[in-house]
Amino acid sequence: WRAVTKLGWEKIPALVKEFNDSQTASIALIENLQREGLTSIEEAIAYAKLIELHGLTQESLAQRLGKGQSTVANKLRLLHLPEIVQHAILERHISERHARALLALKNEELQLQLLEEIVEKHLNVKQ
Template sequence: MFQIETSKIKPNPYQPRREYNEEELNELAQSIREYGIIQPLIVSRVETESEKGTDVEYQLISGERRLRAAKRAGLPRVPAVVRREPPNRDKLSLALIENLQRSDLNPVEAARGYARLQDEFQITQREIASKTGRSRAAIANALRLLNLPSHMQKAIETSRLNESQGRALLKETNLHLQEQLFQAFLEGRKTLRAPKEPHETKRHETFWEREIENRLGAPVSITREAGGKGKITVRFFSEEEWEALRSRLTGGAEAHS
């Protein structure tokens, strides 16, 4: 372990976290002033050639909050473990795993991290689930939040909306009604309008919607109609999600023409 100057540590460009609670950072900074940094940062050594010779800097792999708080506390150096320069794929995985182990990582930040793993490094949802210790259905549900308009994503990031409300907004395909439901959630109302169906019936349907969603790993809505009729709608948002859904529905059997 080494003591490294804070000015020489560059932030990790693959860090999924964007929002930091100012009050919590100040509290951590005060704790660092009193007790120091208990858990060292993890960095990689970066060497660049210049006219004066070889310049040495360090890129952060994990410990963003500790580094920010240490700077606020006025620490000129921080304890750090120097690792061999990992490929970008591993840097992102390490940053994601560290943050996913924290309870305060919000769902949209996690979803953006998963999306980067998919888009920039061609890692499948199944592989992401394996790397992060979550179910594939949880990864798929998180990624769907990125289909919400940016202001709704921001509301989830800032904890004005929760993940369940975000999934409820995704089920509303009418954009005008979706916006109305969004405003209702912000105002503390649970629904856009009073349900026409008896309470017990609606609660029963909600239970089965969640049960089917958990089994299929996809958003499900149940609509009841007069005369005992109704329909079940299952949504998917990518070819990969369709393949996973089809596999679950058919038990992995291939369709034959």
């Protein structure tokens, strides 16, 4: 709108489409996924919402997004981490690779202890 106004245009070529709430939500989620700089948790949340909205499988979602099924599955697995770990990913205190390493630990208390150590000591994944 601002660009058109700045150019002094009174009319622009446009297609107006009507969408229901589910379609609107899907479009917003897909547009959000195309942004750069999303954290892996933000991607995972968007994938989960799209799967829920449309009753998709991970495979069908991956195909629609042009991603590998393993990429979608790995992102969704991050949602099984404790909320504190997910928050650390959102705040970019740890990487997705750190988070996947924490997923290998089945004990939540151990995951949280290791998270604290990773953040405090600025450990890389190999360490």
